[in-house]
Amino acid sequence: MSFPVVFPVFGLTLPAHAVFEILAYMVGFRLYLWLRRNQADAFSDGQRLVVLAGAVFGAGLGSKLLGFAEHPELWPVAAHQPAAVLGAKTILGALLGGIIGVEVAKAMAGIRGSTGDIYVLPLLTAIAIGRVGCLLTGVSDGTWGDATRLPFGFDAGDGVIRHPTPLYEILFLMLLGLAFLALRRVRLQTGDRFKLFIMAYCAWRFVVEFLKPVTTYSLGQHLNIVQNIATTTSLRAAPGLSLLQAAALAGFAAYAAVFARRSWKGLSWRRATISSSN
Secondary structure (H helix, E strand, O other): OOOOOEEEEOOEEEEHHHHHHHHHHHHHHHHHHHHHHHOOOOOOHHHHHHHHHHHHHHHHHHHHHHHHHHOHHHHHHHHHOHHHHHOOOOHHHHHHHHHHHHHHHHHHHOOOOOOOHHHHHHHHHHHHHHHHHHHHHHHHHOOOOOEOOOOOOEEOOOOOEEOOHHHHHHHHHHHHHHHHHHOOOOOOOOOHHHHHHHHHHHHHHHHHHHHOOOEEEEEOOOEEEEEOOOOOOOOOOOOOOEHHHHHHHHHHHHHHHHHHHHHHHHHHHHHHHHHHHO
């Protein structure tokens, strides 16, 4: 296989990344519409439109901000070529930015309650489809892993045997989707499925980023940016967490705190009930 993969269609050469990204949006949105028609929803069409608008705006902004923070080598390029702004984006930034955008939109519109559960399966499906495009694009996509000597690594187009991290993510999302399907009969509070999805994805991204060439930042007298490049002789140039990993930790911790606070309140209530009965 030659990377990046392209598809000849009616005399045009379409890159696999663009094809699968568009397919991801289409399938994810159609799945959302199907779920909206076939299951009860406490929110009106107008409220859902407000939520979607907040999600789209927040996701677009979050994807770019975190994407450029992760790739400082693109800063001078974007300064001279505005079109390069389209090049840096990250799914994790889109998810976290979308959450913030939704919460802001809900606050402005006076919408109360959790709205995220219906988006879990569409998001899982869309991200998995999009990662196929990342896999077929090869090392130029920036999502492939470090060099590896493991037998399931392979050449992504630059002569280096790498971790196929997009494939790892597709497999992870398939397993996560099966787990959520198994949880359909489990009674959870509204919004818990979405919270669990974000926690699981944040945990995954935190771990898998250790297998990728990343940019780390050292805070001292001056900001020190270290670009880690995967080669056959150097698996990691410098230790440290990337900004994406820090964002993943923050996303995980935010929802973990929600569950912890709820558990503490439940425990306090049970203690108060026992004390009053005695």
